Amino acid sequence: MILLLSRFKYRSVSEIPVEIPWNHSELMIHESLLIHDYATPSFHSSANSLLRKLRHSNLHIGISFSPSLPHNKVSVLKKMAKEYSFDCFLLNDESSVDGVNEITLSWGDIGGEILFLVPSDKKDAFGQLSSFGWIIVVFDVEGAGACESSGVVCISKLEELPMIICASIRKATGDEVVTVGYIMKTSREEDFAKRGAFPMNPTPNGLMFLPLTFELPLLSQLQLVDIVLHKATDEIISVDLSGSSESSNRITFSTGMQELQRYMEHHSDCFAIDPLDKIYPVLDRLEIQQILLGLDALNKESCRAIRGPHFLKVNGFNDPDLAQNLSEAKLSLPSIVKPQVACGVADAHSMAITFRVEDFKDLNVPLPAIVQEYVDHSSTIFKIYVLGEQVFYAVKKSIPNANVLTKSSELNELKPLLFDSLKSLPTSTGHSTVKPDWYFDDSYYNYELAYKSTSSHALSHLFCCGGENQIQDGTGDHVIVDVNYLPSFKEVPYDIAVPAFWNAIRHKFESRKRK
Template sequence: MGAVKALLFDSSVLITEDGDGTVSFQSGAEALLWRLAYSKLNLGVSYGESVSAQKVSFLNKIALLLSLKCFMHKKCSIDASVNDISQAWGKTGESCLYVASSKDDELYRSLSNNGWFIVLKSAESADDVVESEKENLRLLYIGKLEELPFIICRLNRKGRGDGILSVGYVMKPSREKDFAKRGAFPMYPTQNGLIFVPLALDFPLAFQMQEVDAVIHKATDEIASVELSTSSEHSIKVTFSNGMKELERYFQGHPGCCIIDPLNNIYPVLDRLRIQQILLRLEDLNMVGCSRIRGPHFLKIDDFKDPNLAKRLSEAKLSLPCIVKPQVACGVADAHSMGIVFQAEDFKDLQVPLPAVAQEYVDHSSLLFKFYVLGDRTFHAVKKSTPNADFFLSSCMEDGLKPIIFDSLKSLPTAKDQQLGGQVESKVDNLDLELVTEAANWLRQLLDLTIFGFDVVIQEGSRDHVIVDVNYLPSFKEVPDDIAVPAFWEAIKTSCKSRSANRE
C-alpha cells in the first residue's frame, strides 16, 4: 500500500439542499476541501443520475474553484464508472479513498476490488460492523469530516513505513490558509518524511493526538489575555483560549509529545521589555574594528505624566524623537498601537497603552532587513521602512510636531521612493550578513526557538546593526516558497529529533 494520493467524495458528504432548492456545504466540508486541495492531493466528487440540477451546478463551481474532477456514476454501469475514475488517477503503488455517507455495496465492492479504501461517514460505530465485511470492502468509519485528515495520516504512515513523522498544527484559519497555499502543510508525505494534519481545538484531543508525533503552533493566535507580572521568573501571565488550555493540559500530561516550541519558550517574545533586556547581551558578539550589532536604547514607562520622564529618557541615552510601544507585544487588541514622539511634553497625552517601552528611533535610510530563522538556516528580505527623523521633522512642522500614532500591522508610515535617496543598492551593501547570522544563531540558542523572525536596521553614520523587533513563527513570505518551505520542513524535523533526544 502506498501513500494516499487521491480522494473521491460522494456528493452527499459535501453538500446539502434545502427545501427551497438552496445548495450549501455540509458542516466542515469547505474547510476540508481546501486543505486537501492545498495538499496537492487529487480530488473528485461523484454523484448519481438522480442528483438535482442545482446540486450539479454547485458541484461544478466547486470543481472549477478547487481543480477537482466530477464523475457521474450510473447504476447500470458501475464497473465502467469505476474504471473511468481509476484511469483518471491511476498511480501505481498509491492509495485512493472513496468517502460516502450511505452504503452502496455494489459501488463499494467495485472500488475495493480496484484497491480503493472506503470511508463511510456514519453515526454507526465501526465496532458494530462485521469484521469480515470490513476486510472485504476495506471499510473505515468516521463520525465527522474533521476525522478524515487523521485517517489519511494513519494510512500514509502505514503505507510509507518507518521514518514518517506526523505533525499536528494549530493556528488561526487565515494564517493556516496562508501557509497551506504555499504548500507548507501537505497531508501527502514531504521529501523528508513529514505529514501535516490540522488539530481542531473544539474536537476531542485524545483521538487526534494518538495520530500525532509533534505539534507546531502559533499559540499567540489563541491568547485570551495577557497580564504583566511582578515575578522575576515570568514577566507576563498569559491566559489562552479554552481549546489551547486543553492542549496545554495534554502536553503536561504527556511529556513525551514533541512541541514546537514549548509554550514557556515563546513568552519572552510576548514582552517587549524582556526582549530589549535580552538584546543588551548582543554586546558580547561585537569585536573591535567590525560592525556592531545591538539592541536599541530603551526605557520602560509606567506613567506618561511622570515629572522626571525627560531626565529618565536622557539617562537611558534616549533622544527625541523616539518610538513608543506597548510592553505587551501580541495577544491583546492594542499590542501594535504605537507612537513616534518628538517633544517630551507630548508624552502626557500619548494614546499608547501602558506600561510602554520607549525605544531609540534609529535613522536607517528608510530600509528594514527582515530576518527569518528556520532551524539552523537564516534568510532575509529588504523592505521599505519609516523615514529618517529629519523627514518627519520637516513634514510635521506645520502640525507643531504632534506625535504620530499608528498601528504597526496596518498603517506603518513608510518612506516614499524619493526619500530613499536613489542609493538603495549601496545601502543594502552595508549589511554585514555574517554578523547578523551569528546573532541569529545566538538568539536561536538563547531563546530555544525553532522558527522566529527579527528586524534589523542599520544606523546611518555608525553603521550599527540594530535589532528592533523579534517575533515567533512569522510567515517568512518574502522568501521564495521553493526555498523557504523545504527549510521549514527540515527545521521541524530537526527540532523533533533534537527535543526527543534531550528527553531521553
C-alpha cells in the same frame, strides 16, 4: 517594491532533502456531503472548512456524483470543484467498474489507497468498491451502526476525515513518516498551506502534516502525532505584565491550548516546536530588549556593531521625571512608543512616534509601555527569517528618517503619530533619503553578523523566528528593533522557504530522538 536578498544554504549533509517514493492515499467524496445549496451555490459550513484544509494537501481529491444529478447541478458542481482544483467523476452502484477505470486513467497509478467518503445511506451501494482496494469511510450522522461491516470506517464529524487519511498513510509507510500536527488560526494556516507547506501526503524528507482542531477531542488526534507545531500566540486570551510573577502565570491561553499544554507535559514522546516556555520572551518587549543587550558580546568580531535599540520601560506617561529618565536611557526625540505586550492581544501593535516630552501626556498607547530609540535608517528595513540553522533576509520599505517625520508632524502641529504596525506605517509628504547603490550590497549588510545575532544569541533556542533589522545611517550599526515567533516567510520564495521549513522540522525531530 520588495528587494529580496535571501540566502539559502544547507548546513550539513543530513539536512539535504532526499526524494523518497512514498505511496499516496487519495480521496473521493460523495457530492451530497459537500453541497448545501446548488442555487446559491454553497458548501455545508463544516465541508467548507474541510475543503480548505484539503485544497493544498497534495492529495488527489475527487467529488463523485450520480447520473441522476440534473445537468445544471452538475455544471455548478464542476465549477465549484475547479475553484478548489478538485476532480469530478460520475460514479454510482451500477457504474462502479467504469468509474474506477476513469479515475485510474485520470490519476494514474497512485500506488496507494483511495478513501471514499459516503453518507450512511450509500454505504451498501458502494460496498463493492472495497474489492478494488478502496476504503469506504461512512459519514454516519445518526450513529446508527453504519460501520458494522468489515472494511468500513465510520466518522460522525467531517473534521475527523484528516485523521483517517493520516492513519491510512501511517499504516502504509510504517514508522518512516514523521507526523506533524499543527494548530494556528485559519488565516495563518491558509497562508502556510497555499504555499505547499502542510501536505498530508509525505514530503520528500518524510513529513506528513495533520491539522489539529479543538472541535474534536485532542487525545485521539495527538495519538497520531510525533511533533506539534503551533502558533500559541493565536490562542492567547489575555496577558498581564503588571506583576513580577513568572511568564507562565501571566499568560492566559484558550481552553484548547491549555489542554494541549497539559497533554505534552504528561507525554514526553510528543513534543512541541517550540515549547511554550521558549516563546514567552517574545511576548514581552521588555524581555526582548533585555535579551538584545547581550549582543554586545558579538561586536568584537566585527567593525560594525549589532545591537538592540536604546529603551526605557514606563508605567505611566505623566511621570514628572520622564524627561530625565529618557536622557539617562540615552533616548532622544523623536522616539517610538510600543506596548510592553508584544503580541496575542488586540492592542499589542498600537504604537506612537513622539516628538516632544509633552507628547507623552495622555498618550494613547497601552501601559506598561516601552519607549524605544528611533533609528534613522533611510526608510529601509531588513526582514530577517530564521529556520533552524538557515537564515534569510528581505529588504522592505519602512518609516522615513526623523527629519522627514518632523517636517510632516510640524504640518500637524507636532502631534504624536499614532498607528497600528500591523495595518500601516507612518508616511510623510516629504521625500525619503535616496539610498546609494552600495546600500544594498552584501558587503554593507553584514549577513554573517545577522546570522550570528539571530540564530546563535538573541533568538537562541527558537526553531522558527523573525526579526526586523535597521542599518543606522552614519554608523552602519545593525539595530534589531523587533522579534517575532513563527513568521509567515511571505517575502521568501516558496521553493526556498518550504524545503528549509521541512528540513528544519525533520532536523528538530532527529535531534530530539537522539536525546
